[in-house]
Amino acid sequence: MPLEGLKGKKALVTGAASGIGSSIVKRFRSEGVQVFATDIHQTGDLIVADLTDADHIEKLAAEVGTPDFVLNVAGGPVAPTRRNTLPDMPKASSVLEDIDELQWAAVIAANLTSAFLVCKQFAPRMKARKSGRIVNFASIAARRGSDRVGVHYAAAKGGIIALTKTLALELGPFGITVNAIAPGFIRTPRIAEANWGNVTQAFIDSLPLRRAGKPEDIAGVAAMLCSEAGGYVSGATIDVNGGLYFGP
Amino acid sequence: MKTAVVTGAAKPESIGREVAVRLSKEMNVVVLDLYDEGFASLPECKCIKCDVSDPSSVERIISGLDRVDVLVNCVGGSWEISKEDLRAGPRRGFRGLTNCSLEDWNTIRGANLDSVFYCCRAAAPLLKKQGGAIVNVASVAARKGIPPGAEGSSGPYAVAKAGVMGLTRQLALELGGFGVRVNCVAPGVIASGRLKKVQAVTPKGAGPEGPLKQIPMGRVGTVAETAALIVALCGDDTAYMTGVTVDINGASYAA
Numbered sequence: 001m002p003l004e005g006l007k008g009k010k011a012l013v014t015g016a017a018s019g020i021g022s023s024i025v026k027r028f029r030s031e032g033v034q035v036f037a038t039d040i041h042q043t044g045d046l047i048v049a050d051l052t053d054a055d056h057i058e059k060l061a062a063e064v065g066t067p068d069f070v071l072n073v074a075g076g077p078v079a080p081t082r083r084n085t086l087p088d089m090p091k092a093s094s095v096l097e098d099i100d101e102l103q104w105a106a107v108i109a110a111n112l113t114s115a116f117l118v119c120k121q122f123a124p125r126m127k128a129r130k131s132g133r134i135v136n137f138a139s140i141a142a143r144r145g146s147d148r149v150g151v152h153y154a155a156a157k158g159g160i161i162a163l164t165k166t167l168a169l170e171l172g173p174f175g176i177t178v179n180a181i182a183p184g185f186i187r188t189p190r191i192a193e194a195n196w197g198n199v200t201q202a203f204i205d206s207l208p209l210r211r212a213g214k215p216e217d218i219a220g221v222a223a224m225l226c227s228e229a230g231g232y233v234s235g236a237t238i239d240v241n242g243g244l245y246f247g248p
Numbered sequence: 249m250k251t252a253v254v255t256g257a258a259k260p261e262s263i264g265r266e267v268a269v270r271l272s273k274e275m276n277v278v279v280l281d282l283y284d285e286g287f288a289s290l291p292e293c294k295c296i297k298c299d300v301s302d303p304s305s306v307e308r309i310i311s312g313l314d315r316v317d318v319l320v321n322c323v324g325g326s327w328e329i330s331k332e333d334l335r336a337g338p339r340r341g342f343r344g345l346t347n348c349s350l351e352d353w354n355t356i357r358g359a360n361l362d363s364v365f366y367c368c369r370a371a372a373p374l375l376k377k378q379g380g381a382i383v384n385v386a387s388v389a390a391r392k393g394i395p396p397g398a399e400g401s402s403g404p405y406a407v408a409k410a411g412v413m414g415l416t417r418q419l420a421l422e423l424g425g426f427g428v429r430v431n432c433v434a435p436g437v438i439a440s441g442r443l444k445k446v447q448a449v450t451p452k453g454a455g456p457e458g459p460l461k462q463i464p465m466g467r468v469g470t471v472a473e474t475a476a477l478i479v480a481l482c483g484d485d486t487a488y489m490t491g492v493t494v495d496i497n498g499a500s501y502a503a
Contacts, residue, residue, distance in 0.1 A: 001274060001483050004476065168499040172464025177499070184488075208424025213488045220485030229476035232436075232469035235502030236495045243424050246417045246491040248503045 003227035007032035011226070012060075012067040014051055014118060015074030017041040017086070019188030020137070023215030024071055024222050031223060036064045039074070041085035050082055051114035057121045066125040069226045071135045072115040072160075077153040079106035089194035094150030104152045111156035112163070119167060127174040133226045134171070136164050138182040138237055144245045157182075161237050168235030177234035179225050184241020186213040208243025250275035251315050252482070255300050255367055256323030257293070258286030261441030263385065264322030266475035268293050271318065271482065278313065280306075280367075281323070282334055299331065301358035303366045310370035317380040318482045319371045321364040324385060324409070325442060326402040329359035338400050338446045345403040353404045360408035361415070368419055372428075379427025382419065383481045386412040386434040388497045400446035400456040409434070413493050420491030429490040431481045436497025437468040465498035 011028050015021035016037035025037045038047040038060055047063060049056040051074050077094070078087045115136050126132030141149045142157035161180055168178040185199060185207075204212055221240050224230060239247040252271045257264035258281035265286070268277050272292040279290055280298040287295035298305050300323050310316065323329070327339045333355075343352055364384055375382070387401075390409035394401045416432040423430055437443065437456055446455045460466060477496055480486055495503055 001270065001479050003480065003485065165502040168502060169464045172499040173466050175465070177465075208421050208490055209427075209429070209488065210425055217488035220487065221489065224477070224480045224485050227476065227480070228473060229480040231473040231476075232438075232465065232498050233477065233494065233496045234465060234499035235497075237503075238489070238494060239492050240486075240488050242488050243420050243490040246420070247493065 003031065003223055003229065005228040006223065006226060009068040009226070010034045010036070010065070011069040011071060012036045012038070012064050012122065013071045013073060014038050014114070016046055017043050018190060020183065020186060020215045020218045021073035023219040024073060027216070027219035027223055033069070036067065040080050040082065051118055052109045054117050057117050061121050066129060067122060068131070069133045069135070070118060070122050071222055072118055073137050074114050075111035075137060075156070077107065077149045079103070079110035089190055091194060093148045096151060099150055099152055107150070107152035108156045108159070111153065112159040115160055115163060119163070123167065123171055123176065126176050127171065130175045132176040133230060134167065134176065134178040135222050135225050136160050136178070136180040138164070138180040140182055140184045140239070140241050140245055143182050143237070143239060143247060164237065165235050172234055177225070177230060179230070179233055179235070180237040181218060181221055181225070182237050182239050182241070183218050184213055184239070184244045186215060186218060188215055211242060213240065213242060250317040251278065251313060252276070252318035252320065253278045253280065253310065253313070253316055253367070253371060254320045254322060255280045255363065257281055258283040258290065258295065259441055260286060260289070261444070261471060262322070263435070263438060263440055263471050263474050263478070264320070265290065266471045267320050267322060267478050270475055270479045275317065280309065282331060300363035300367055301330070306363075306366040307370045310367065310374070313374060315377065316371045316374035317378065319367060319375065319382045320478060320482065321367055321382070321384045323363050324360040326356055326400070326405045330355050338449055340399060340449065342397050342399060343402040343404070344394070344396060345407070348402060348404055352402065356402055356404035357408045360405060361411040364412055364415055368415070372423065375428045376423065376426040381482045382428065382430040383478050384412050384416050384430070384432040385478070386410070386432050386493060388434055388436040388495065388501050390434060391495070391501050391503055398456055398458070399450045416493060417491045424490055429486070431486065431489055431491070432493040433474065433477055433481065434493050434495045434497070435469060435474050436463065436500050438471060438474050439468045440471050443468065463498045463500045467498065469496060469498060
């Protein structure tokens with residue numbers, strides 16, 4: 001069934017250089033959405049921006065204007081920097097002793113502060129227009145905890161859920177919905193390459209849907225939330241994980 | 249051609265009706281409902297009169313179908329849910345767990361929870377053949393209960409709908425390996441025909457919607473939005489979701 005209400009709209013997608021972000025860009029463009037794609041990593045026609053820096057976001061806004069949809073995909077368990085914009089995924093699980101204060105701060109900034117700053121820039125523009133959809137990216141790490149990604153990433157993504165709920169309350173009166181997607185194990189090219197956490201076939205077979213997720217699985221749910229189907233959904237965190245965790 | 253079964257789709261301006269109409273654009277739709285006056289308005293569907301809280305009727309009808317790819321369980325409510333009260337209108341007064349009759353408990357649980365169990369069980373063998381999707385309809389009442397004094401809903405309804413969420417998770421585990429996804433939506437206050445009937449008899453602000461300003465989005469949801477979400481949960485956009493309840497309540501309750 002085709003999704004209604006996407007065609008002709010304008011979207012901003014962050015973290016668009018690879019994986020889930022790039023899949024969302026592709027899907028939204030195929031729906032006739034005008035997509036502004038940004039990433040700290042330069043590739044293709046992306047707008048390069050460091051979303052931990054409010055000045056960069058202001059410049060981004062000058063280019064984008066007022067989007068109908070903001071998809072805050074940027075983030076990950078390893079924080080990119082302007083010098084190393086596409087860092088390798090960790091090869092092994094991160095435990096508390098592995099994470100120093102600088103890594104903690106960098107991962108919180110890349111995953112949580114970035115979403116805060118992007119919302120702070122674009123939500124007032126949506127408010128003025130009395131409509132808009134914001135889709136943030138949480139993680140199964142925030143929903144059930146994680147034995148893989150480290151406490152910094154899980155905590156940042158937990159922050160995303162709280163930010164989502166709070167902005168849903170704040171922006172609801174202005175006709176703006178704010179939701180989060182909490183992906184489970186999604187086999188993006190970078191994660192597959194790193195064989196991150198040594199995900200085994202036994203783990204995949206233990207999932208109710210018996211497969212790893214694909215970036216397109218997340219893009220479909222993002223499109224749904226921005227379509228007619230998401231019109232009255234707000235404050236929600238949608239678990240997309242093949243049945244690994246059902247949410248509250 | 250694929251086949252969908254939709255229960256509770258015959259009442260005017262109901263979520264189920266809108267789901268059936270939308271699904272009928274892509275597949276055969278079989279509607280199961282007691283309210284046969286509504287069948288004439290669904291010419292695109294095969295409508296069968298059925299009390300889905302009766303397991304033998306459900307089993308007989310569903311097992312007689314050639315195939316089932318999609319099952320949407322929309323039947324429910326706290327009134328107009330049994331043969332006896334099908335046209336009775338909303339019951340007045342607050343019905344909580346401590347003051348409802350045992351008959352209320354059984355009827356409301358039967359329509360809202362047992363019916364979903366019976367339909368899923370009957371459809372499971374057909375769904376497992378080629379894979380598919382089940383979507384159940386719970387309620388925000390399952391999350392937050394019905395506050396004492398509120399009319400138009402009931403305590404047993406809140407409990408039965410919580411049961412629907414649990415049933416969704418259990419079936420997701422049992423059917424996932426067969427390519428059958430099982431999800432749920434939990435609507436807040438939706439501008440259905442049922443809501444209009446309640447609003448017609450309750451004082452302003454005492455109906456199930458309460459004061460509108462308590463809903464952050466400042467409005468009730470539409471049948472179209474709710475049906476669109478249910479239909480999306482039937483399709484490939486949500487192919488990696490199972491066991492999940494999606495709340496659709498205008499930000500009035502974030503789970």
